[in-house]
Amino acid sequence: MQNDKAYRGIWVVAEQTADGLSGVSFELLTKARQLKEQGGISEPVTAVILGENLAGCQAKLAEAGAEAVIIVDHPELRLxxxxxxxxxxxxxxELKKPEIVLMGATAAGSDLAPTLGARLKTGVSAHCVDLRLNDDGNLVAVVPAFGGKVLGDILCPERRPQMATIRPGILGKAACYLNVECSVEQFDPSAIIAEDQGRVKAIGITREEQKGVPLEEADVVVVGGFGLMSKENWQLIETLALMLGGAVGCTRPPLDEGWAKEYQMIGTSGKSVRPKVYIGVGISGATHHVCGMKDAGLVISINKDEKAPIFEVSDIGVTADATAILPLLIEVMQRYDDNVVC
Ligand SMILES: Cc1cc2nc3c(=O)[nH]c(=O)nc-3n(C[C@H](O)[C@H](O)[C@H](O)COP(=O)(O)OP(=O)(O)OC[C@H]3O[C@@H](n4cnc5c(N)ncnc54)[C@H](O)[C@@H]3O)c2cc1C
Incomplete structure (x- = not known):
């Protein structure tokens, strides 16, 4: 849609999962409230939620900052x-004309946002790491660019609504708003569903079984990068994590090489972690990765290149060959205690 002054206010498309409302919905509502304040926007921050059995979600969304909620509740929307x-x-x-529409860059959000953007003939900034408004009141979506070496500002001044997706965990903890007045509107989608059954139908969800301590909950995270060079060397990362009672994380290349699993990737397209200790081995420090670990406590990095950018965000930097230092580290730890737990 062409930019049109009739488009006003900020929407967050909240997400219902099997475990309840997704955390990124709350994080986005907090960000939406900050944008509203920054831009002096008078329209209420609105959460839109689609799903089944949504009673009770309004209170939770209001607590996270929603001032209006549009509920679309229908059995066909369970998945x-x-x-x-x-x-x-x-x-x-098209009916309500929001100026900004935000979604989590979850599996569903990453699928839905471009589809909706294309149908509305507007732009979508995907996998953003931050959002702000410029002096003209346009949304500035901050996205890592050029292999993660720089952060780029993306604008969509000509079209409405302006759309963006953000990875869960990137924006930090959601705020808690007490006693917020929140209006609720129910939207009946029956006519749309009757008309458009969709070309693809989800019939169930299968979860991949995860090994060991969940990455997001671990106090210690041992993360391997492309510098590990082989699947055999990757075992050293897994052994070290096990000895420390921690979780294994990875950058993009180990995932592409098949050494690590999708759920282990940290960064803008993966998970955001905040462990007490992050040990990164053979990682260059690209922004796409650093965005997902910047809030870790103690950051220890091992890289054979003393100029590696990861050292700029590390508390302790060790210039060494991972394939030489990791076996030594493991051997020393084994000598002291077979069950060292941090
Ligand atoms: C849209 C998009 C999204 C992305 N999302 C993510 C994401 O979520 N997470 C992510 O991680 N990446 C992501 N990437 C990729 C990202 O830009 C980087 O390419 C990636 O993080 C680099 O991984 P790396 O540091 O393991 O590999 P490299 O950049 O290749 O670095 C390897 C490092 O290992 C060191 N090294 C080599 N050999 C040894 C050795 N023997 N001992 C010690 N050190 C050694 C080298 O000096 C080098 O610094 C994304 C890219 C794009 C375009």
């Missing part, structure tokens, strides 16, 4: 359905 969700949201956006 995320790209086509149907996009058709409903398109109708709602």
């Amino acid at each position: 995320f359905q790209n086509d149907i969700y996009a058709a409903i949201l398109k109708t709602l956006v």
